Amino acid sequence: MAFQESLGTSPVRVAIIGYGLAGSVFHAPLVDATPDMKVAAIVTGNKERQQSARKRYPNAKILSQVADLWQNASNYDLAVVATSNNMHVPLGIAALRAGLPVVIDKPMAATVNDAQQLLTVSHETGQLLTVFQNRRWDNDFLTVRKILDANLLGPIIRFESRFERYRPTPRQGVWRESADPQAAGGQLYDLGSHLIDQALYLFGKPKRVYAEMFQRRPGAQVDDDSFVALQFASGITAHLWMSQVARIAGQRMRVSGLNGTYEKWGLDPQEDALRTGKQPGDPDWGREPRERWGHLSTNLSEDGVHFDGPIETVPGAYERYYAGVRDALTKGTPLPVDPNSVLEVIRVIEAAQTSAREQRTVTIS
Structure with a gap:
């Protein structure tokens, strides 16, 4: 049945x-x-x-x-x-x-x-x-997808993305801080799995991986300040930062093309909203005020006129994930996240670990 x-x-x-x-x-x-x-x-x-x-x-x-x-x-x-x-x-x-x-x-x-x-x-x-x-449904990522779909930047050169926080003291007894390999602790597995997933979703499988992984905080057992560079067959390079020791965070995203650039500061508001008990369906869910919009500069605007200024952020939409799961179960539609795509994320994580350990660029066949 x-x-x-x-x-x-x-x-x-x-x-x-x-x-x-x-x-x-x-x-x-x-x-x-x-x-x-x-x-x-x-x-x-x-x-x-x-x-x-x-x-x-x-x-x-x-x-x-x-x-x-x-x-x-x-x-x-x-x-x-x-x-x-x-x-x-x-x-x-x-x-x-x-x-x-x-x-x-x-x-x-x-x-x-x-x-x-x-x-x-x-x-x-x-x-x-x-x-x-x-985080495939973060507001900044949805905005980048919309910009790329409209080809507002021309041929893409570089994608920069970062999750940076400030937690100067490792939390004792927390599995995310554990050196046990099966615990998959550290920033590469935690925040890095999001950043790598987003890059692969946009640009496909990378050809080469270079990484730096550090334990900066006294007593840290796993990486708390890491960098990953991905090179794609198209010529696009992705630079990804993940850190627990950044008191002032850098740009959340920056996408550079031959005809334009988009940059965005600040984190998607959905996680903070969920932490305070809000959920999808509440007023202004996933939206952010104009002062937090990203900046787009392009000579390929949709109306053919050079554009340089703030561009409205697409509202974040975590609710689409479970709606997609529901529809996959009840209607046979495609899964919202193909597990094979996440397998490739883990493959990149393993390559990054090898790169950092052996201080070399790793080629992925």
Whole structure:
């Protein structure tokens, strides 16, 4: 029986595994805001998080252990793995084998081999697998896509993108700061997985990768200040920065072409909005004021007149991700994020690690 036939007119019942930052701030609110989807279960063994989940989602089942979810997998239509990175692969495989389609938080896996295991099990079980690369729906990235689609910059020369923060002290006991390779900690896996994904989405697979990775903060066990350069067959170069030690952040994005340049400062507002309890559907969701718009200078404007000034930012739209997941499950439309594309992101991360370790440029076949 097809999924849509078995689902009927009922909403897609989503079980969220993990209720830390990813589960509570991103996944649960976005699922809750998506028409024809509902948060049906939340799995967390943390008592405080259980209490918080019950308060916000009183109709959801709160499960203390994931075994309870597998035993009643037929009560759900989708599993979301929003745990620490080291559990992405085992929980993703277990969910697929339990008969559940799966959303896995980025970066999906720590290695290409682990990611390929997930893809293999997805194929064997016939269950859908996708990855939460939400920053494909950031306002700045959507604006860059619109500008490139309109060919307002001419042939592209360079793409610059950065996520820079200031957290001068490593947080003890946090998996993101762990040196365990399976934890996939550090900036290359965290913020870097977003930056690399965006670059590959725009320009395809790179030919060469060069990277610098540093542990700047006293006591840091993983990279906290890194740089990656990607060279594409088209001649485009992408320069990507990710840091925890930048007290003043640089430009979020800058795209240079032979006929124009676009630059944007400041971060997409959706994450901060989600942290304060807002969600899609609220007034002005994803929008930002004029003073935060980016700057476009081009002699290829749509009306044929040279343009140099602020250009309205396309509103951010994280809600499109879960709407796409819903439609893939119920209508058979393409997944919002093809896991094979994220496999290529991990391949670039591995090449960047090799480049930084051996201090050389790595060619990707």
